[in-house]
Amino acid sequence: MRAGEDILGVWRCFDGLPMDNLVKAWHYEQAGVKKQRSVEEMREHRKAYGLGGNCFDLALWLLTDFRAAGIEAYPIGSKLGTEQGHAAVLAIDESGRRFLCDLGDQWIQPILAETQDEAFLDAPQQGFFPGAAVQLSAEPDGLTVIYQRPGGKLSVQKYSLDPVDLSEFWQAAEYSQHQLGKTPMIEVRVAHEGELAHWEFNSWQSELSTTAGLINEEPAPSLDAWIERIHARSGYDRDIVEFALAFYKSLE
Template sequence: MPSEDILKTWRKFDHFPMETVSKLWVYNKHKAGRQRDIAQMREDRQKYGLSGNCFDLAIWLLDEFKKDGIKAYPIGHDIDAEGAHVAVIAVDETGGRYLCDLGDQWITPILIDSHRQDFSEEKLSGVFPAAKIQVKPGREHLEILYHRPNGKVSKQTYDTTPIEAEEFRTAAEASQNRISPPPLIECRVGYKDETAHWEFDDWEITWSTTEGLIKKESNETMSELADVIETTTGMDKGIVQTVLELYRKREKE
């Protein structure tokens, strides 16, 4: 288990969705993408319930770890490409490294050091919504296996080499300028006695639960859909509706 210090910082983000609404909203306002600074992200969160994509969330989490006196650094994969993904490694007082991935909406950080006594390669429950996970560490790469209730196994791979600050800033700025429909929103939601994964992708809403996938076709109007998203994530309905319409327009161009 992560130290209480790491968990205390991590839990500040329990209700932050991962979303690409902010990306197009900022892009449309300034006619160009840009990586928001911490002050702007805080303001947008307070006023509109926005959070951001994986770069936004990693930057904000790193800042909170720094303020709380916890060593942390960014990692990821394909950070200069369309499918870029970034996360954070937090290091506890004994040197243990923990993967902290708000972009993928993990429930809790996970130990990645196989030499540690408390490390486990077993399938673990309760650390990721609606899946048991296995950690497969390598010298420079980390592989995460997700075992779904239907028996399907998917994976995510990270390069665990710390990303240099300038490279990270450049990749973040580039990411904010890549606007690819459809919009994507993910968050952790309560479902019965578990934490499930709620996702809006390809204009469909899906709950991933230990009982399996629950899909809902989005037949609502944009206004009704924005209502659902606001209720689920806390994001401002007006902004959500405007951005959804912008994404739909881009799909047709």
């Protein structure tokens, strides 16, 4: 079941907004003690440099825009305060139905998260996640999403649907901004042969996930070539991409 136009209207403003750790590495050096950007900073960086952010950045930004539009919403997460922490948002429509909104994992659109709707939960759903069908499973402590990709590959994401206190969520976001990782990564939804596919650069490899299967791209022959490929896919400022890639190269 798809969300109404009020929720979708806000969600669509984030189309094409990447999730990555490149912005994290770039901003870390210039930030003060606190590394988590304000929503105002994120908007400024998007306008000036084309930037997105990590899952906490995107969740905080989306949450702010939902509330500004008069839509009830709250932050959720899993493994908050750890290196595996993940952030998303639940938005509530006028009838009280909750929709999972996960920009960090690059969903195409929000999906109904009501665990009592067994008919919806039991069947794989198309058109919500790029390059995969999704099947939702109700759990005593939340919701499990099973991603079913071409060729039979499965992956899993678990969510608690309990609201996270906003101050606690900001603390978890701050912790996440200090975890830079060891390799560069960026993901973005891109148009590909009539569908929205999932493009990912990770550990100096890039690939495109489509409903027809995984397309592995040829490795770029140089750092400059990687900069151009990432810029072309994401729209990120070349200088910022170069800074972030050089930072991760220095960790090798």
